[in-house]
Amino acid sequence: MKKILNQIHIIQSDITNAKVDCIVNAANERLIKGGGVDHAIHVAAGPSLPIALRKIGGCPTGEAVLTPGFNLQAKWIIHAVGPIWDEFENHMELKRLLSKTYESIFQIAQSRGFQSIAIPNISTGVYGFPKEEAAQIALVTTQQFLIQNQSKMKVIFYCYEDDNYSIYQKLLSNLM
Numbered sequence: 001m002k003k004i005l006n007q008i009h010i011i012q013s014d015i016t017n018a019k020v021d022c023i024v025n026a027a028n029e030r031l032i033k034g035g036g037v038d039h040a041i042h043v044a045a046g047p048s049l050p051i052a053l054r055k056i057g058g059c060p061t062g063e064a065v066l067t068p069g070f071n072l073q074a075k076w077i078i079h080a081v082g083p084i085w086d087e088f089e090n091h092m093e094l095k096r097l098l099s100k101t102y103e104s105i106f107q108i109a110q111s112r113g114f115q116s117i118a119i120p121n122i123s124t125g126v127y128g129f130p131k132e133e134a135a136q137i138a139l140v141t142t143q144q145f146l147i148q149n150q151s152k153m154k155v156i157f158y159c160y161e162d163d164n165y166s167i168y169q170k171l172l173s174n175l176m
């Protein structure tokens with residue numbers, strides 16, 4: 001168990017600087033440039049990224065697609081679409097969709113043989129998902145993937161905001 005958790009890291013930093021095989025983008029279903037981390041990744045990756053995304057065309061919530069990293073240090077970008085939080089929607093279903101989003105990321109990463117991956121706090125910005133719940137889902141889904149697949153992948157959560165960083169620190173130390 002301890003060995004698995006040694007593979008999960010947290011850092012408070014800009015994900016576009018991550019030196020990993022692949023970074024994850026919190027994308028939208030239309031795969032067009034949005035705000036937040038999506039904006040930062042588009043700026044850093046350069047003009048070839050929107051062209052590649054236009055060719056793919058779209059991605060349903062809970063799923064993910066792969067493009068090259070273009071001008072990024074990371075060779076690849078997984079664009080994952082997390083759910084939009086809505087007070088009036090079925091919260092269980094929104095949580096299931098966020099977990100599915102992380103599973104979709106790991107499916108691609110595993111099939112490509114990536115050894116290191118950097119992931120932002122998907123859905124916790126403009127999409128408004130409660131941060132504590134989102135972090136819990138991210139960490140548990142990651143832990144399950146690593147254990148079930150006996151994966152050696154290094155997973156680094158890039159927390160941008162102070163509150164997300166504290167939440168991840170607290171939850172990760174509880175998991176350990």
Ligand code: ADP
Pocket residue numbers: 013014015016026027035036037038040082120121122123124125126127128158159160161164
């Ligand atoms: P979503 O639409 O999925 O909520 P956002 O981009 O609005 O996506 O926010 C997701 C998370 O990414 C938020 O916690 C936000 O603070 C964070 N974020 C924004 N810019 C960056 C960045 N450059 N690197 C890492 N995380 C970032």
